Amino acid sequence: MNEPSVWSLLPPILALVMIIATRKVLPSLGAGIIIGALILTDWSFSESAALIWEIFAGIFVVEGALNDWELYIIFFLLILGVMAALISFSGGSRAFGEWALTRVKTRVGAQLATLLFGILVFIDDYFNSLTVGQVSRPVTDRQRISRAKLAYIVDSVAAPICVIAPLSSWGAYIITIIADILKTHGLTQLGGLQAFLYMVPMNFYAVTALMFVFLVIIWKLDFGPMRTHEQRAVTKHQLLDPNRSGVPGEQSKSLPTHNGKVRDLVLPILVLIVSTVFFMIITGVHAADEVTALSVFAETDVASSLVYGGLIGLLVTILLTITKQPSATNFTKTIGAGIQSMLPAIYILILAWIIVSIIDQLGTGTYLATFIDGTIPLFLLPALLFILAGFMAFSTGTSWGTFSILLPIAGEIAATLDISLMLPMLAAVLAGSILGDHCSPISDTTILSSTGAGSHHIDHVITQLPYALLSGIGALIGFLLLGATGSTLLGLMTAVIITLVIALIVKARIQPIGE
Template sequence: MLEAYPILTLLPPFVAIVLVIATKKVLTSLGVGILVAGLLIADFNPLTMVTTIGQAIFGLVWVDGAVNWYTILIVAFLFQLGIVTALVMMSGGAAAFTEWAAKRIKTRRGAQVLTGLLGMLIFIDDYFNALAVGQVARPITDRYRVSRAKLAYLIDSSSAPVVVLMPLSSWGASIMGIMAPLLTASALVLTQVEAFVLAAAMNYYAIAALVLLWLTITLGLDFGSMRKQETRAIRGDGLHNPNETAPAQLTDTMPLHDRGAIRALLLPFIVLFIGVVVGMYVTGGILGDSWGVIDTLAAADVGIALNVGGLGALAIAGYYCLRYTKNNPTFQRGTRRRGTYHGAKSMLPAVLILLFAWVLADLISVMGTGEYLASVVEAMAVPAVWLIPVLFVVAAIMAFATGTSWGAFGILLPLAGEMMNAVPGGDAFLIASFGAVLAGAVWGDHSSPISDTTILSSTGAACSVASHVSTQLPYAFVGAISALVGYVLYALTESGLVGLATTLVVVVAMALVLRKVRPPLEQSTPTVATSAQH
């Protein structure tokens, strides 16, 4: 059936996404998407469907005749991070950091600035960014009643959009690896790094998303369903939607030491960062052909690197927890062990959602959803320069439907390169096509409820995935509209600067209009703002 009607390959992700938005039940929605995909692949044969889905589930631990260490290591890292968080909280490190920051950060805006800065600084990997920033910033944003949905938006908007612009990142290295043969086949005389930097300047969505992030913080932009979340948080009625299952709160299940030190929080996460960076460099050097920084990042095993950092952080956090609580009578025999258990358990919902998303992504790959969308682009008989906005839209749809930006640019970057190299004068638009594909891929990754980074950003913020998706989508659409207008202007003028300037003008103009229509909550509800400062 899929061969006769390839458009049906879009049905499973469409069903899953619509159900997530409509029901707020992520696991159920992903499960339905998995069943629909299994039925289509099996041509509606129930037994074949069970076998197909079973193979996808088995593929989480065993693929191509070998252990699937990537998924195992990512799941292990999530559990490690949950345990580290529990140990840091039990040791009093989180409380000490909150008190230290409270002396320097006096407003809700300041708490959001801290989150944005942390996201910009941790650019080595999007998974690491999404999880680490939330763990560090959450105590501060909670203190100043910043909703978990707003925190998730700040984390998500400073993870993939930052990482995709940085050559010294896991994304940058991989993207340059894909670009290399396409550059060789073209008439352009550019190194991989030069091409990446030029393509980054054409990544209008990532740039617009970062500009909107800081406009949101400085102008107090709260619109769409985010406004309801922020209003509730400011009034002290809860940091997350009471109609949805609240994320696990570790403070409800374990005692906390009240005389910890700030180093009990900072040192574990510093060790985590150093461990991840060193792990990426060493694994990249061993697995690759060179010890150059770019080459090692391209070949790095992110799963191993995350676990190197995670185990180091676990050791440091465990040491400080034992040191600060050994004389505390509240911590009796087995207390730390129970706290460790609850820390790991707090990550279980995120792990289950991630596993379901991986199974759905595998089935979507088997159906050939990405290849179908790529064939649609290839069949379009449009001038080369007008392929730029088209590639942006198609990459966005592909990443949104498949839940993976890597899959989108893995398919579309080579396709864009082949198309531009094949048409007369196409070389002039090769770099722009790279930028447009990456921009669309980041938007889809940024917005899809089945995206792993969406799930991990929600995890880092202790926010439900459904709340994160529904509150972030309006902001993502503002960035997407701005980027699309920029690409259209680029197609009209063939000037990257004009396209970028247009994108920036549009995103700023939309932000100012939104601020006028929906004034900052601190101004529109002054009594609420006053109470939020205490």
């Protein structure tokens, strides 16, 4: 396959349709992988098999050396699984849940606590998705909040808060790209950081997504597939669909537990967070040419930092568990259960990485980018870029990949047609990328959010989709107003008001599920 064409859209669309129709993630991703490989190899089965094997092997080894990005993410998942199992085994999860029950007395309070924690952990979306879900789970479980609802809260905070925080791995990466774009087009009066800060209130989807999840919590807006999960959790005390198995991060109920203390959960997680942030700073300092707050987070090695911080957190967890004097058999069984609990997530993640690689080779992003040109009315460009970025991120499963393709294109169009649209168009790309990321079943952030929350991935994708799309409507109308008037304030107010109206309409049409 030479030039990217409409065929490049087939693998991601096929995977999504199959996921919705069959509710089975692995076969659906597998079908998308096979079709994509066949398209790339002109329908040669032997060459397709060789290509798939080459991509799979590349997850572990690249050019004769270990692939320390994907491997470290897998390793961190295993570390987290073992930590969660040992914390549960030591009684830490139960103790923390009982302690939280005396302070967080309502379902709304438990969800708001999760939302607040997600906002505070803005340093990186991977780290946010996994740790917020793990820490919140004992609290939300006690308040009978479904795992699908927990995954939605975690996912809807992680990327939106990271994309508007300058001192995060996302913010630093975006600022670097923006600075290059501005320099290329001679906008030397604006620095990358200054432009980024101007764009924060223009990132309408980040604002509406965070606002909508808050309204969903306080007004109990459980609708669509989410309502089924929440009703089951409240009435039957079933946090997961009993017809499904293989939940990431879920340990066997048959394992014995000890009488633990709150510190058995809090101390390992606190050490994990502090250690990971420390190593993010250290690796950033080593890699940066000039040490500034932004350069450190732009150059940080997230995957390595997660593993280093995770190993220290695991060591603390093991030491605390040993104080319970467990038998060697139960200790090793618990470690094995922790590893096994993360295997479903790892299988999904590996297949997602393979299909993303195939989609990249097909040129799906490049093909979609051709739909934006200079013949479109200027005022429509921010809204159209928002839609295009959303569909691109949805199809490719990567926000960062969408940033790297569409931001320079948006900058070029703005510089050619109307330089005043530069920042609105760049902001529209960022916002659309987050929307697409939230809707995509092959997004690694979506996968890790369901993993951290202990939700079935398919349940998280299906339940989150309506919420993300409704948040996107408010943002889209905001971008139309921004393009037509040039007023950030008017666009932001419109996005917020439309989102509020949508939430009020939903509130009026559904009966809240009780405390």
